Amino acid sequence: MIWEPQFECMERNELRKLQLERLQKVVERVYNQVPFYRRKFDEVGVKPGDIKHLEDLAKLPFTVKNDLRDNYPYGMFAVPMKEIVRIHSSSGTTGIPTVVGYTKNDLVTWSNLASRFITAAGVTSEDIVQISFGYGLFTGGFGLHYGMERVGATVIPVSSGNTERQIKIMKDFGSTVLVATPSYALYMAEIAQELNMVDDLKLRVGLFGAEPWSENMRKELEKAWNIIATDNYGLSEVMGPGVSGECTYCSGLHIAEDHFIPEIIDPETGEVKGPGEEGELVLTAMTKEALPIIRYRTRDITALNYEKCQCGRTMVRMRKTLGRNDDMLIIRGVNVFPSQIESVLMEIEEVEPHYLLIVDRVGHLDTLEVRVEVPEHIFTGNLRDLEDLTEKIKRKIDSLLNISVKVKLVEPKSIERSIGKAKRVIDNRKF
Ligand code: DLL
Numbered sequence: 001m002i003w004e005p006q007f008e009c010m011e012r013n014e015l016r017k018l019q020l021e022r023l024q025k026v027v028e029r030v031y032n033q034v035p036f037y038r039r040k041f042d043e044v045g046v047k048p049g050d051i052k053h054l055e056d057l058a059k060l061p062f063t064v065k066n067d068l069r070d071n072y073p074y075g076m077f078a079v080p081m082k083e084i085v086r087i088h089s090s091s092g093t094t095g096i097p098t099v100v101g102y103t104k105n106d107l108v109t110w111s112n113l114a115s116r117f118i119t120a121a122g123v124t125s126e127d128i129v130q131i132s133f134g135y136g137l138f139t140g141g142f143g144l145h146y147g148m149e150r151v152g153a154t155v156i157p158v159s160s161g162n163t164e165r166q167i168k169i170m171k172d173f174g175s176t177v178l179v180a181t182p183s184y185a186l187y188m189a190e191i192a193q194e195l196n197m198v199d200d201l202k203l204r205v206g207l208f209g210a211e212p213w214s215e216n217m218r219k220e221l222e223k224a225w226n227i228i229a230t231d232n233y234g235l236s237e238v239m240g241p242g243v244s245g246e247c248t249y250c251s252g253l254h255i256a257e258d259h260f261i262p263e264i265i266d267p268e269t270g271e272v273k274g275p276g277e278e279g280e281l282v283l284t285a286m287t288k289e290a291l292p293i294i295r296y297r298t299r300d301i302t303a304l305n306y307e308k309c310q311c312g313r314t315m316v317r318m319r320k321t322l323g324r325n326d327d328m329l330i331i332r333g334v335n336v337f338p339s340q341i342e343s344v345l346m347e348i349e350e351v352e353p354h355y356l357l358i359v360d361r362v363g364h365l366d367t368l369e370v371r372v373e374v375p376e377h378i379f380t381g382n383l384r385d386l387e388d389l390t391e392k393i394k395r396k397i398d399s400l401l402n403i404s405v406k407v408k409l410v411e412p413k414s415i416e417r418s419i420g421k422a423k424r425v426i427d428n429r430k431f
Contacts, residue, residue: 002115002151007258008313012306015314019261020054022286027051027060030292033078036071037294057261057284058272062295065098068237073099079290089137090236100139100236101290107146109287110242113256114147117245120254120311121207121230123177125152128202130175132184133210134160134420139240140210144179147242153177160184160419163191170201177205182213182221182229183422186353189224190417203227209234209241211421212323212339216346218250220353231320237296238283244318249310252317259287262316263295264304267325278303280325281318299325301337329359329425331366334403338424344396345372350389354415361429369406370397371415379411 010018028048030037040061041047050056068076077084084101102110123129129148133140141159148155156173158166160180166188169175178185185208192198203225209232221229233253234243243260244253255262263272264279273279281298285291301324305317322337329336338357345355352373360367372393378386386409394407416423 002112002119004112004116005312007256008116008254008315010258010314012314015257016054018258019286020051022258023054023057023261023284024048024051026284026286026292027294030078030294034076036067036076054261057263057295060295062270062282062297063293064297065237065299068098069096072096074101076293077101077290078292079103084290086142087137088139088142088236088240097137098237100240103289106288106290109259110143110239111146111150113239113242113259114143115150116256117230117232117242117254118144118147118151118153118207120245120247120313121205121232122228122248123148123151123153123205123207127153127176127205128156128174129153129177129179130156130158130166130170130173132158132160132166132178132180132188138210138420139234139236140179140181143234143239143241144207148177148179163188163419164195167192167195167197170203171197174202176202177207178203178225178227179207181210181418181421182208182217183211183418184420185221185229186217186224187417187419189221193224198225201225206230207232207245209245212321212327212337214339214343214346215320216343217353220346233300233318233321235298235300237291238285238293238298239288243283247309247311247313251309252305252319254309254313254315254317255304257315260285262304262318264302265297267299267301275304275306278319281321301325301328327425329357329368329427331359331368331401332403334401336368336401336403340400341370341397342424344400345370345393348389348393348396350374350378351393351409352412354417355424356415357425359425359427359429366429367406368403369408371408371410373412373415374409376412379409 031048046059083103086102090098135141206227206229230246232245234241244255261284263282267280281300285293300321302318302321355372358369390407
C-alpha cells in the first residue's frame with residue numbers, strides 16, 4: 001500500500017515552503033530550457049529571480065492549449081529527446097492534438113501519484129484490478145496501470161471495448177476493482193445485467209474519471225455494481241490521472257499539491273479567486289522534467305476547499321468538476337452544463353441513465369432537446385403515461401435551468417453507448 005503521510009498530511013506552512021522551492025526551480029528551468037517560456041516571461045518583464053513568494057506566481061503568464069499546439073509536437077519539452085522515454089497525446093478531435101512527453105523520472109513520479117489516489121480509494125495489493133480505460137495515446141490506461149502495479153495489486157489490462165468479454169473476464173478472473181470512464185462503466189453494468197451476471201461478480205471498488213459525472217450518476221453506478229465509486233481527475237498536459245483523486249469519504253478530490261500548485265481564476269478576467277469560490281482551475285506542474293507547465297488553464301470549472309479532510313490528508317480538495325468551460329452550453333443566454341441535466345435525469349426512476357442533448361437554432365432562437373431512454377415496458381406502454389412522464393421531466397429541467405426545453409423519450413439502446421469518454425451533446429448551431 002502506498003501511503004505517503006509525510007507529503008499527503010503535510011502542515012500547510014511546510015507545504016508552502018516546499019512549493020516555493022519547487023516553483024523557483026521550475027521557473028528557472030523553463031526560462032533557461034524552453035524558448036517559449038523565456039519569450040513569454042520577457043514579454044511581461046519577469047525574471048526567475050522575481051519569484052520570491054508563492055503569491056508571485058500570479059505575475060507569470062498563463063499557458064493555454066494553443067501554446068502546446070503552436071509548439072507541436074515537441075517544442076515545449078524542457079529536456080533533449082534522448083531523455084524522453086514515453087509520449088502520450090490528447091485525442092485531437094478538435095484540431096491539432098497536444099503531445100506530451102515523460103522522462104524516466106517522470107514515469108516514477110506519475111506512478112507514485114497514481115498510487116496515492118488508488119490507495120486513498122481503498123485499493124490494496126489484495127485487489128484484482130480490471131483496467132477498462134483505453135491503452136494507447138490516452139493517459140488513462142497506462143497511468144492507472146503503473147499506479148496499480150506500484151500498489152502491488154494484480155492488474156488485468158483489458159483496455160476498453162468488447163463489453164461481453166469484459167464481463168466474462170470480470171467473473172472468471174475475480175476482478176474486485178473496475179477502472180473505466182463512468183459512462184463506460186454504466187454501459188458495462190447494463191450488459192452485466194442483461195447477462196444476469198452481476199451477482200456472480202466480486203467487484204467492490206470502482207475508480208472512475210476522465211469525464212464529468214454527477215453525484216446521481218455515482219449513486220447509479222454504486223447501486224448497479226454494488227461498489228464504492230471514487231472520482232479521479234487529471235489531464236494529459238499536466239500529467240494524466242494522478243493530479244487529484246477522492247479518498248473513501250468522497251468529499252472532494254485531493255490535489256497532489258507537492259507537485260501541482262492549483263489556482264482558481266475568473267475565466268473572463270484571469271483574476272485569481274479565493275478559497276471556495278468557483279472558477280477555472282489553473283495548474284502549475286513543478287516537478288515534471290520533460291514537460292513542466294506554468295499556470296496551465298485547464299478550462300475545468302471547480303472550487304478549492306482547504307479544510308482538513310476526515311481522512312487526515314491536508315492536501316486541498318477540488319470540488320467534483322461540473323465540466324469544462326468549453327462544454328458549457330449557452331442557450332438563450334443561460335449557462336447549461338450537461339452534467340446538471342444528467343443530475344436531474346438520474347433522479348427520475350422511470351428513465352434509463354442514457355441521454356443525449358441536441359442543440360439547434362431556429363431563426364434566432366436556440367432550442368435544446370433532451371433525449372432520454374426509457375425501459376421497453378414504458379416505451380411500448382400507455383401513451384398517456386408516456387406523455388405524463390415527458391411532462392414531468394420537462395418541468396424538472398425547465399425549473400432547474402429557467403428555460404423551456406423539449407424532452408423526447410426514446411426506446412432502449414437507441415442512444416449510442418461509449419467505451420471511452422461519452423459524447424453527450426450534438427450542437428447543430430452555426431457560430
Ligand atoms: O482524461 C486523464 C485522466 C485519465 C483522468 C483517467 C482521470 C482518469 P485528457 O484526455 O487529457 O486526460 O482529458 C483531460 O478530461 O481537462 C477534464 O475536462 C476531463 N476530466 C478528466 N478527469 C475528469 C473528472 C484525462 N474526474 C480532461 N471529472 C480534463 C471531470 C474530467 N472531468
